[in-house]
Amino acid sequence: MELEKVTAEIRPRSDWEAVDLGVSLSRSHLGTLWRAWLVTVLPLSLLILLLFFKTMGWGIFLIWWLKPIWDRVALFPLSRNLFGEEPDTKATIKVLPQQLRENWVLVILGIGFAIFGHLVHRENVDGGLIVLFWLCLLGVLFYRSSIYRAFVLPVRFLEGLKGGRYRARVSLLSRRSSGAALGLTVTCVLMEIGLFLSQFFFLQFMVPEGTDWSFWQVMKNFFQSEGDAFPFWLMALIAAAYFVSMSLTSWFYTGGGFALYVNSRTWSEGWDIELAFKRLGQRIGLVVFAMSLFFVVSEVHAETSQERVEEVLASDDFEVQKGIRRDYQEDSDSIMRLSGGLGFIGALGNLLFWGVAIAIVGGIIWIIVHNAQAFGGGMSPSEKEKGQIKTLAGMPISPESLPDDILATAKKFWAEGRKKDALGLLYRGAISSMVSRDLVEIEESDTESECLRRLNGKDLPEYPYFTTLTNAWVSMAYAKEDPDEGTMGQLWEEWPFPAEGRSR
Numbered sequence: 001m002e003l004e005k006v007t008a009e010i011r012p013r014s015d016w017e018a019v020d021l022g023v024s025l026s027r028s029h030l031g032t033l034w035r036a037w038l039v040t041v042l043p044l045s046l047l048i049l050l051l052f053f054k055t056m057g058w059g060i061f062l063i064w065w066l067k068p069i070w071d072r073v074a075l076f077p078l079s080r081n082l083f084g085e086e087p088d089t090k091a092t093i094k095v096l097p098q099q100l101r102e103n104w105v106l107v108i109l110g111i112g113f114a115i116f117g118h119l120v121h122r123e124n125v126d127g128g129l130i131v132l133f134w135l136c137l138l139g140v141l142f143y144r145s146s147i148y149r150a151f152v153l154p155v156r157f158l159e160g161l162k163g164g165r166y167r168a169r170v171s172l173l174s175r176r177s178s179g180a181a182l183g184l185t186v187t188c189v190l191m192e193i194g195l196f197l198s199q200f201f202f203l204q205f206m207v208p209e210g211t212d213w214s215f216w217q218v219m220k221n222f223f224q225s226e227g228d229a230f231p232f233w234l235m236a237l238i239a240a241a242y243f244v245s246m247s248l249t250s251w252f253y254t255g256g257g258f259a260l261y262v263n264s265r266t267w268s269e270g271w272d273i274e275l276a277f278k279r280l281g282q283r284i285g286l287v288v289f290a291m292s293l294f295f296v297v298s299e300v301h302a303e304t305s306q307e308r309v310e311e312v313l314a315s316d317d318f319e320v321q322k323g324i325r326r327d328y329q330e331d332s333d334s335i336m337r338l339s340g341g342l343g344f345i346g347a348l349g350n351l352l353f354w355g356v357a358i359a360i361v362g363g364i365i366w367i368i369v370h371n372a373q374a375f376g377g378g379m380s381p382s383e384k385e386k387g388q389i390k391t392l393a394g395m396p397i398s399p400e401s402l403p404d405d406i407l408a409t410a411k412k413f414w415a416e417g418r419k420k421d422a423l424g425l426l427y428r429g430a431i432s433s434m435v436s437r438d439l440v441e442i443e444e445s446d447t448e449s450e451c452l453r454r455l456n457g458k459d460l461p462e463y464p465y466f467t468t469l470t471n472a473w474v475s476m477a478y479a480k481e482d483p484d485e486g487t488m489g490q491l492w493e494e495w496p497f498p499a500e501g502r503s504r
Helices: 015-028 030-051 056-065 067-082 089-102 104-123 125-141 149-157 163-206 215-224 232-269 271-313 322-370 381-386 406-415 419-436 448-455 463-477 485-493 499-503
Strands: none
Touching: 015 030, 015 067, 015 163, 015 232, 030 056, 030 067, 030 089, 030 232, 056 067, 056 104, 056 125, 056 232, 067 089, 067 104, 067 149, 067 232, 089 104, 104 125, 149 163, 149 232, 163 232, 406 419, 406 485, 419 448, 419 463, 448 463, 463 485
């Protein structure tokens, strides 16, 4: 994977902005996805439906069961196109059999369930529908599906991780984007259902008035048919409608999940920073190459001029009388001074080259020093010198942002009915006091629970109070639950943080 060949802008995005990027990626490569689908998924799906032509519903079940493998077929061209490659048809065709082999347990289970359902359905239609329901539920809840499937699929398919390494990788990446991945799954399921039903409504609108065919009649026949009374053409129509809705949804579902995966790695691994430095390195390489070329050409030109002068002086045409030779000696001195001037040009080029190289290296060092927080420092150099941060979760906690008497001001807010402001002031004051007195190291990105964990194990007398304060603040800020009078009485009476922390 070469980041410099990426065809989209790599930068940290919000989760749903990343999903939108994935949808745009799928839309811009619809032709590639169609070709991949037509040479792999469509023929195999038709073969499945032919094998189950007497109970085509179980063929549709098997197609649904194998959707995680169909998603891999869509992910292959999308991942290659994002990084500047255009996979050929031969490489695309190889994806499906390879994934069927690697996921043989999923394939065997699906085929076994479909055959079992086919046998039950031939004897008892209602029993077959009950078995179908429970098998679908089994697949969704326990084995076949994951609510984050499109998001975690690149970890298994592109990175090739399995077992404990796969679970650790997924746990790391899903810390940021699991909510959006779940929302993407729910949205695409609803979109698939809507596309499936809309095709029947479209057919209903296209049927001329006065005919007996209607969408509702089709559904009635579907649920009330018994044995051979169920029309084959209707089941084929349902299969075609499902395949179309599944295909369109899978492309955008896979694209959105892949973009979430890329965005999560951008946040966690700094892909945007890596790209910036690679581009800077390329520019530096061009400058160094140009200066080296100028230096070599200057040196070669100077050496060639010197050799030419010596060749002219050594020729027979200059073997004349001594007086004339003495006169010419003066001319040769002039020529030698000229060649020395050409050597000066080479030296000037050499000096200019090293000057530019030193300036470039100095510029890189300056960029790294002044952007240290982008490489994991977390705080700017000035903040590290002061030993404290200015904000926490968007709340100002610097001593200058707090009143002189925090406790009295908080009691005043509480009496005025500004309960959230009162608890927020107590919490900010507690954090500011502990940071100012170097009791704990806290980063601006820390949450309330992370701040509490940083104090755990330090054996500080303020820890029990801060635990009670944190729980009250979290309940007030996020759950909208007011602390009881006993808790507030404890917070008012046991305030342990000195006021002199503000002056520091």
